[in-house]
Amino acid sequence: MSGLTSPYFWYTSRTTGVVSLVFLTLVCVAGILVSTRVGGRRIGRFELNEIHRSLSMSAMIFVGIHVITTVIDTYVPIGWISSVVPFTSPYKSLPVAIGTVAFDAMLAVWLTSLVKERLNFSSWRAVHWGSYVAFVTSALHAYTVGTDAHTHWCLYTLYGCLGTLLVAGIWRIFARPERAAGRTAYSPLQGRTPRR
Amino acid sequence: MKRKTLSYLLRVDPVRCDGFGHCAELAPELITLDEWGYPILSGETFARSHVELVQSARLAVRGCPRAALSLQSLSSSESN
Numbered sequence: 520m521s522g523l524t525s526p527y528f529w530y531t532s533r534t535t536g537v538v539s540l541v542f543l544t545l546v547c548v549a550g551i552l553v554s555t556r557v558g559g560r561r562i563g564r565f566e567l568n569e570i571h572r573s574l575s576m577s578a579m580i581f582v583g584i585h586v587i588t589t590v591i592d593t594y595v596p597i598g599w600i601s602s603v604v605p606f607t608s609p610y611k612s613l614p615v616a617i618g619t620v621a622f623d624a625m626l627a628v629w630l631t632s633l634v635k636e637r638l639n640f641s642s643w644r645a646v647h648w649g650s651y652v653a654f655v656t657s658a659l660h661a662y663t664v665g666t667d668a669h670t671h672w673c674l675y676t677l678y679g680c681l682g683t684l685l686v687a688g689i690w691r692i693f694a695r696p697e698r699a700a701g702r703t704a705y706s707p708l709q710g711r712t713p714r715r
Numbered sequence: 716m717k718r719k720t721l722s723y724l725l726r727v728d729p730v731r732c733d734g735f736g737h738c739a740e741l742a743p744e745l746i747t748l749d750e751w752g753y754p755i756l757s758g759e760t761f762a763r764s765h766v767e768l769v770q771s772a773r774l775a776v777r778g779c780p781r782a783a784l785s786l787q788s789l790s791s792s793e794s795n
Contacts, residue, residue, distance in 0.1 A: 553780055556735060564740060565737040568737055636782040636785075640731050
């Protein structure tokens with residue numbers, strides 16, 4: 520098949536890799552907004568949740584295209600097994616393995632969320648923390664294996680993603696989630712008094 | 716004459732619920748929130764023919780970030 524020897528799979532793989540990282544960043548930020556209970560006045564909380572879910576579907580589609588085109592492309596010898604099992608790629612074993620870990624983490628988070636109602640909440644949540652694993656490994660993978668990683672536009676994209684998630688993550692740690700009725704949960708242990 | 720009717724009841728699992736309040740935005744006709752943001756369900760069953768309510772209830776079930784809501788279908792035999 521001429522398609523397999525053409526450069527287009529390779530180009531698609533490189534492009535969707537960068538796009539996937541951007542989507543993954545947006546998914547994580549939207550997830551942070553949902554978990555910190557942002558919204559209610561200007562934007563509905565359920566809308567942020569919908570945005571989080573739709574973005575995650577887009578991220579999975581792009582990362583799916585990234586993995587499929589990488590495997591079927593003949594420019595580098597990466598087999599199907601390397602898409603899920605780390606350290607099986609003869610080409611840049613460690614950087615590709617980091618990407619494999621990222622993909623596995625994304626798959627785990629995605630699949631457990633599809634069957635969320637059948638899972639125990641704490642197990643779902645434990646797996647969902649894997650999103651941060653997916654983000655960090657994706658960024659590392661992009662930096663170490665990306666063909667375009669050292670071009671300016673790609674570096675700026677990578678720094679932009681890292682910076683965005685760092686800010687969102689720090690904000691998440693310090694944000695006090697506001698309850699639906701506009702009150703902060705009162706906990707006697709924290710010695711705080713309810714607002715209003 | 717006996718006829719089978721299908722109706723629904725929206726239920727919340729109080730252990731899973733953490734008061735995100737998405738359900739009250741999605742199904743305001745079925746759910747209100749208490750002052751801490753936890754849902755108060757009317758507890759009334761509604762018929763399958765009540766399309767708007769069924770639709771809202773489904774959206775609330777799907778939209779719950781904790782998957783704490785469920786739509787229970789009840790089949791009851793009613794004599795006409």
